[in-house]
Amino acid sequence: MTAIEPKTHSEGVYASLRAELLGGAFLPGSKLRLAGIGTRYGVSLSVVREAMTRLAGEGLVRALPQRGFCVTPLSVEDLLDLTRARVLIETSVLRESIGQGGLEWESEVIAAHHTLQGTPYTTHEGHLGGDWSVAHHAFHRALLTGAKSPRLESIATELRDCSLLYQHWSIEIAHDLDRDVAAEHRNIAELAVARDAEGAVKALTDHIERTTAALLAYAESKTGPGRAVGISA
Amino acid sequence: MTAIEPKTHSEGVYASLRAELLGGAFLPGSKLRLAGIGTRYGVSLSVVREAMTRLAGEGLVRALPQRGFCVTPLSVEDLLDLTRARVLIETSVLRESIGQGGLEWESEVIAAHHTLQGTPYTTHEGHLGGDWSVAHHAFHRALLTGAKSPRLESIATELRDCSLLYQHWSIEIAHDLDRDVAAEHRNIAELAVARDAEGAVKALTDHIERTTAALLAYAESKTGPGRAVGISA
DNA sequence: AAGCAAGAAAATATCGATTTTATTTAAGTT
């Protein structure tokens, strides 16, 4: 009874599908057949369709009129745009957070960082495992809660989730960054709590851009410089 | 044959409903009965439901599990948050736009401003008419196109659309601001094209906050200071 | 052999009906 029973069928499929998507269970750009998914979850097309529509609104899948849905195709161009948007928005919100956050916010950041730092980084068949991802997500969210702006927080979260789709281009990337990442997180947390806004912003910017750089390097090594990248592995 | 025939039924209902919502055709917080809307548009529940789901993703309506959908309820609290988010994001994107926009961007801004300035401000029974709204939307969009960031542009647009829901709290507000608004737009356009980033940002900030201030003043006059505001007139 | 056209197959979008859940109404109890 620990798990939350979703109020509606559609909600459940939406959540499951979302988790699969963010976990890298589908290839970017691949077609999502409604009937197959419906059968797999034991529900009708209507509920799959509703879940898909919601996911499309978040940018995790794309709706192709009269042609169903596909996982959002990835491209270097979009990755660059996404990174730019994330840096701009997450840093702005972090500044606000540092400026306005109180003691409770500090505590939240420290707690979230402690949890993250103590959670082992595991992968299941190349896909990010649950625990670390959850802790990572919570940490980044905690950084922004001081701003006390539900709108900005959810925009930042949505962009971060979108960028998760890119993380699965390569398993190696995740591993390469493992050590750096822990230090980066600690750095961000310390600067934020110390109210060093510009320092924290710089650290967060580097954190975001470093992952993108690694992804770009990997993409280029696979497809050659300047090429659009379709699908992983 | 000038109008675009939507590829799918759902798309059409979505667009129509969206226009109605932004035009202030429904009272904020009011319930949207699926059956009624389906009958009105001559379509099945499925397509209304899909349209609603999309609108919920944009924040124009709210999904209440097992209880259908309602127009997003408005509150002073959310208006303040929304305004803050808009100022933060629109100004950031405007800065980028001014920094990166080329001659073509300048021309677009000037053209959009000219169109806006030459479009009469009409209201149909207290609701914003089509032409001016379209021109206004196009102007604000043009300001941001120089940034060449589809993501940031669409986020800014989405927030601006949300704030349109608030514009219908009072007919008078629209009228009161009429004269100022034209000057404000001219001011923003001139500063942007003159590459005065900080000046343009300041002008845009004032522009956004002025409307909010008027709305808050109206809201308070109707419901008393410090109270949450539910529904208009 | 390559390109095109017609037909078959598959998948989507939409519908109408059923099931489930919420809301209202009415009756019975304290």
Place this chain on the structure above:
DNA sequence: AACTTAAATAAAATCGATATTTTCTTGCTT
């Protein structure tokens, strides 16, 4: 009279089936 409970009503969520549209296949033409 207020409160609770139970039935009736209304609405939403889901389903299974139909109608369209796209995609694939096959055969024909150049």
